[in-house]
Amino acid sequence: MWLVVLPILGCLTFYYVFLATAGTYSNTTVSSNYYNQMCEGFRHGHLYIQATPSAALLAKPNPFDSSNFSLWLWDASLYKGRYYLYWGPVPALLLLLFKGIARYHGTIIDQWPTLLFMLGRLYAGAAILLRLSHYVRTKMPAWFVGLSILIFGLASPTPFIVARPHVYEACLAAGQCFLFWGLYAALCGIINFCSRYSQAFGYSGNQAGSPKYSVDSAFGSSY
Numbered sequence: 001m002w003l004v005v006l007p008i009l010g011c012l013t014f015y016y017v018f019l020a021t022a023g024t025y026s027n028t029t030v031s032s033n034y035y036n037q038m039c040e041g042f043r044h045g046h047l048y049i050q051a052t053p054s055a056a057l058l059a060k061p062n063p064f065d066s067s068n069f070s071l072w073l074w075d076a077s078l079y080k081g082r083y084y085l086y087w088g089p090v091p092a093l094l095l096l097l098f099k100g101i102a103r104y105h106g107t108i109i110d111q112w113p114t115l116l117f118m119l120g121r122l123y124a125g126a127a128i129l130l131r132l133s134h135y136v137r138t139k140m141p142a143w144f145v146g147l148s149i150l151i152f153g154l155a156s157p158t159p160f161i162v163a164r165p166h167v168y169e170a171c172l173a174a175g176q177c178f179l180f181w182g183l184y185a186a187l188c189g190i191i192n193f194c195s196r197y198s199q200a201f202g203y204s205g206n207q208a209g210s211p212k213y214s215v216d217s218a219f220g221s222s223y
Contacts, residue, residue: 001133004146005126012122012153019163020115031111034075034167038085038092039099039108048082075167087171090178091117114165117173118158124180125152128187135191 022028037049057063057071063078076083091113099105126149133140161169 001142004142008146008149016162020111020165028111031109032166033107033109035092035110036108039095042096048084051083091170091174110167110170111165114170114173117177118162120177121180122153124184127184131187
């Protein structure tokens with residue numbers, strides 16, 4: 001099984017890196033750095049970001065009027081002369097943790113959190129598919145599991161998200177990553193529960209006492 005799965009995961013990982021970096025394998029010039037700004041705000045003990053509104057915008061009678069569109073910072077909320085981001089803070093907190101451990105003070109653009117979270121999603125999906133392939137009554141061939149992982153890793157809009165690593169994609173990728181690892185944890189919990197259930201109620205026989213039989217029974221599967 002692993003002789004099929006590992007090369008597929010390796011190829012998908014390379015493909016994700018290629019897409020996220022536009023084939024340069026380094027920082028791109030088109031990615032945003034909003035999460036880095038949020039991280040630096042947290043580092044300095046406040047919630048607003050480093051970018052400041054222009055004096056021209058603040059001098060307007062109504063800065064929120066659509067006629068001032070050219071002066072706005074996109075995807076930021078203006079409040080009392082400061083910009084705040086409404087994106088979920090977890091990626092910024094993880095950046096803060098990384099910078100604190102690595103003692104890194106440079107700018108980390110949103111390209112890298114997007115890539116890492118999408119890789120985390122890929123590996124979580126692969127873990128779910130592998131776990132399921134071991135605990136179903138019908139034996140899954142290695143090529144079928146590998147094909148399932150390949151489809152999961154390439155299905156739209158995944159390539160688009162990886163190739164456009166801005167703050168929106170970073171936020172979305174983080175949610176997907178945590179969601180699928182949560183699903184994997186839940187699946188492991190169901191399998192363990194069904195295994196204990198079968199033992200507690202005294203199922204006998206190689207098939208009836210196996211976790212595979214228990215999990216299939218829990219989901220109502222049959223031949």
